[in-house]
Amino acid sequence: MTTTIQDLIDAHPDIPIDLPKETTNTSLDETYNLSPTTLVPENTSPLAIARPQTAAQVAQLVRYASQRGLPVTVRSGGHDAHRRSMASGALVLDIRALNSVRISEDRTRATVGGGITTGALTAVLEPAGLITTYPAVATVGYVGWATTGGYGLLSARYGLGVDQIVGARVVNAKGELVEADSEILSALRGGGAGAWGVVVEMDVRVYENTGPLYGTVSFSSQNPEQDFTSFFQRLQKAQDGNPEYPRDELGVGWLITVDPEFGPVLHSLFSWSSGDHERGYRWRENLRDYGPSSLVSDNVHPMPTTVWQGIVTNMLPKRVYGSARSMTVRRLTEDVLRTIVECMEIMPKDPGVGVVIQQCRGAAQDYHDKNMAFAFRDIPHFMIELVGTPSVPELHDAAEKWSSTLEEKLAQLKDVALGPYTSMTNPSPEGMRKAYGQERWERLVALKKRIDPGNVFRYGFVRVD
Structure with missing residues (x-):
């Protein structure tokens, strides 16, 4: 099924949708890295940039894209070294509006929106007397950082970013909002956030702040x-x-x-x-x-x-x-x-x-x-x-x-x-195989093929071309 940009806009009247080459809001298509990289020269011109305000709108957009064979990428902090969120021809979901933080009653967990930046998360935790492992750069997207591995200055005390992940709500390739099971959580702990669906919420460990x-x-x-x-x-x-x-x-x-x-x-x-x-x-x-x-x-x-x-x-x-x-x-x-x-x-x-x-x-x-x-x-x-x-x-x-x-x-x-x-x-499959090792890579590829057979999220760390 083919679609036009106008079809996309008409089907989602309540969701802001911009065309990268026509928008006057440069913050939409500007990422931290402004140039197409040598390793991924094609990351220059996505089809459109949608700004869902809720998890339900994320699900609506993914269903639409999946039914029409449109690839989907996810943008939060925009610090990806290879600008993968701006892949040519992709529908970009700019989820920076999903930036909520809820602290559990026992003060050991926080549920964070998938688009939250590190600085925004810290600004909520710190007044509550809490802290977690984090990257030092405030503008980095927290979920993307944590699901990559997540080195930081507090890792020796609390563990890496991947060790903080205890739960997640994900919009899968069918456009369904689901609770991540143990297999998906293991994939999120190092497999990045962009290959398995759209992480709209993540539960992470938090700790009492001792005043570092x-x-x-x-x-x-x-x-x-x-x-x-x-x-x-x-x-x-x-x-x-x-x-x-x-x-x-x-x-x-x-x-x-x-x-x-x-x-x-x-x-x-x-x-x-x-x-x-x-x-x-x-x-x-x-x-x-x-x-x-x-x-x-x-x-x-x-x-x-x-x-x-x-x-x-x-x-x-x-x-x-x-x-x-x-x-x-x-x-x-x-x-x-x-x-x-x-x-x-x-x-x-x-x-x-x-x-x-x-x-x-x-x-x-x-x-x-x-x-x-x-x-x-x-x-x-x-x-x-x-x-x-x-x-x-x-x-x-x-x-x-x-x-x-x-x-x-x-x-x-x-x-x-x-x-x-x-x-x-x-970011080629051969490059990522070296990063994960053969056994992990084969396991992740098998999972990717099973949960995203249409290759909707084809520009994540685990790619099946």
Whole structure:
């Protein structure tokens, strides 16, 4: 059955529907990444953008699309590295209006709308004295982040984003609003939110907020191979051999950039999630001691999570051009760090370009769903994001060259390289197979074929072309 844009609009008079090339509201078709990526060059011009206001309207739109063979994509925060929500010819469901938050009576769960951003969720939880694992960037869609894997500064204390997912309401490929069963929940825990239907609500774990410390401890270096290697060697030695090293309370992520003023810079994004701030400050001092003497900044102190998210969000460009790649490694060995530093010679000097390092440790190793889609849970590891997304289009090609070169070289380190992170790798079936591993991939593909035989949600992480 064929359809026209006018047919779509006429069939849904109560739902705002815009044509990307005609809308004057640029926030509709502008995502964080403005350029079609090298890996997915076709993501440029969707058929139309619909803005459902309720789960029932989502179901109505999916039924309409399914009956007519229209592919459906879902947009919330719009931070997908490959701009998959804007796939050419697709009906985009912009579900940002689904942003409600309901806290359970026992204060251990929150039911969040499928379109809520991290900042909006934190703004509700924090006044209630609650917190959950989150990404540091406030504009990221929470459901998309959590279903991808969900590394964050509080992961060592509370687990990854996938570990917070305890329930979901999903509009399936038939346009039916259903409660996610255990099989779908396992797929959502690492398989992304866009392949299995439209997640209109998700139940997540929340925790009593103990008033964390946040901040950055940053060093510059004229000899980054020596200084950055020494820093991570001392850090890993403390984690391995110091019984006093905090298993849960201390959360750190790292950002390596080439600053126009300072040159190579290593930023440690610090969080301390217990009320014992004195001990937290001692470990902040230890991090300072691990690095070189050229301290650029140290601004760790108690602050609301909403303020911290605002600081990190403002560190990044508002819009970028390019794509992101990744590699998960067992340890940050000398070879890994040498490879990163060597490639800094061709890294563009831009705030949207850098190496982000996340660690899976502490409570992030204490997972419960052995069937979840997310890979590498049995192995302590570091996930390295190669963020090649400059703030100006003129640096696009240089950033692509840097990130692709670094990814290829890291993948050659067979003794430590495990595979890429699902949201930051080649989105082809072959690329995703490497991210999930063969057994998980086959299981996810079989589920995809069974619950979406018409391939309505064909642009999610698990694609059946």
